[in-house]
Amino acid sequence: LAPISLRFVQVPEGGALEWHRDGVMAAVSVVRNSAGDRHLQVNNHFRMGGSASMRSDHRQAHIPLLLHPNPHSALFLGLGTGATLSAAGDHPGLKVEGVELVPEVVESFPYFERSPPRLAGNPDIRIHVADARRFVRAGTSPYDVIVADLYHPSVDGSGALYAREHFAAIRDRLAPDGLFCQWLPLHQLDIETLKVIVHTFLDVFPDTTAWLAQFSVETPLVALVGRRTPVANPADWVERRVRDRSLATGLKAVDLDGSFALFGLHLAGPAELAAFAGNAPLNTDDRPVVTAAAPGTAYAASERPADRLVALLQSLHPAPETLLAGADPATQARLAAYWKARDGYIGIGARALAAKGPRDVIGTLAPQLIELVRISPDFDAAYAPVLAMARQLAVTDPSGARRLLEALDRANPTRSDARRLLAQLPPA
Structure with missing residues (x-):
């Protein structure tokens, strides 16, 4: 035995290390703080959500699923604590698949399951331990909705998940009326990198809209939603869309129980996003702009996430008549x-x-x-x-x-x- 522990996991004062696994690709920990909140920690520094972020995690599933008129199949790339995948189980008749690269992350799911639907044993939810890019390219079955998790560009390999080639492969896995939602951690992206990702996304999905997850100024999350074919949104979209009582209860719990609650998260349409991105370069496999810029962004002093969000809002000017055609x-x-x-x-x-x-x-x-x-x-x-x-x-x-x-x-x-x-x- 080693004379000292080789397990380096930072635990907050008054907290505890509840679970840990040393895997081939990463060391994964479940840490509890003094308030009793758990969070998932990878390699002692990268947090992938926790019990305190459940509301936001659930909204990251509900928002893209609500924007589709009638989804029957969904694919989630990157699972974190499993909370977003679990919320997808609230949608009746939906077959859900999730892909996670690190097997130990999947092993940690029971520590974050506080309410149904449970992931384990749910016949409508299937989990794959695989590389997201390879999984997308290897399959052939189409999906109505594909949702990509928050990828921090400074984490090894994450920049490739914002590449044009990956976005194009996802587009090819969508059903004719399908949509792809890429969540972006604005608290971990500078504005210039955001412009690169937006421009790259628009190059694959010309009909792209941007959405907020919620109104947080400390950890703001933005979604890019691309469609293969445009769709018209009636003003009472959510009221028409949600007929299941259990789903309605779940949406109310996260304040998404109405069309204004959903459409109020809209940030921009294709024209506004194109103007925002400007002449930013494309992020491609042979020109990995996001990966190259990540170290400087991660370690250089920059504006606070709240200021970044305010600046983004000031640069986008959405038009209600574009989102609610015919209203x-x-x-x-x-x-x-x-x-x-x-x-x-x-x-x-x-x-x-x-x-x-x-x-x-x-x-x-x-x-x-x-x-x-x-x-x-x-x-x-x-x-x-x-x-x-x-x-x-x-x-x-x-x-x-x-x-x-x-x-x-x-x-x-x-x-x-x-x-x-x-x-x-x-x-x-």
Whole structure:
């Protein structure tokens, strides 16, 4: 036996190492922090998700699947904790396959399964331990939806998963009405690399749209969704699309229970993306631009992810009439207002993060959030925090809570939540 342990795994203070395997390609660990959250760690430094990111992981399955009119088959490339693959199991009648390169990552899945559908023993979910590029090229059966995981370019071999040749091979595995979703970790990509990937993706999928996973400013995720054939989106797409009660419950749990919740994540169409990418070079197997730039991007000082996201939003100007072809002007105006409120919400989050939080959270943030509610009554992400602030304030300052709720009710009189809470306060 060695006189010292050769297992180098960083464990946070108050946490624990719950599971570890030394594999041929990587050392894989499940680490728990002091709050009880688990995360998957590869080679002691690269995190591949965890229990704290389950909401985002589930949305990474639901968003592309919802954008297809009626998927029967789906392929997921790169599995992380298995949470995204598991969420795909919520979609009835869907046959799902997942591909993961590192076998020890698949062995760790039981540590992250907290709710059904379970991956093990599910006849509708099949897992392959294989190289994603080779798996795509070797098969012949078409898929309605193919989803690629977040690949950090600085990880050995990941840059090739953003190559034109790989995107083209995926296109050839799509059914005629199929779509491909490539998730991008904006917190691990600089803007210039993002432009390269966008240009390369557009070269294979001219009909590409971009989407947010959620409104996080610390770990922003962007999806490029390419289709073989264009599709028209009615304004009530999700309401028509989701008929299964169990699926509807799962979508509600991650705040995707309506068309505005889905279309509100839209960032850009093909024209906006082409303008953003500009003259960026293509990333190909014989010219691996992403791989070559990765070391400099990983170790050089750069802007914060929140600033990168804000800059991206400022450079993209989506058009509601392009996304919702045929929708009435009032609906298009509502969607444009939702996007304006969304961008404002992200801007507020970015500024608060840079300032490490305002000293007076309620006094500073509540008026800004109420203004976003006024801009878009549909934007629930701003309404709910103000309600929570009012509940907190009611304990020590009922009069202040009343003023807050009255302002919120004026901003969106179509909702009754603020009025109900007002009725529970003691008389002024």
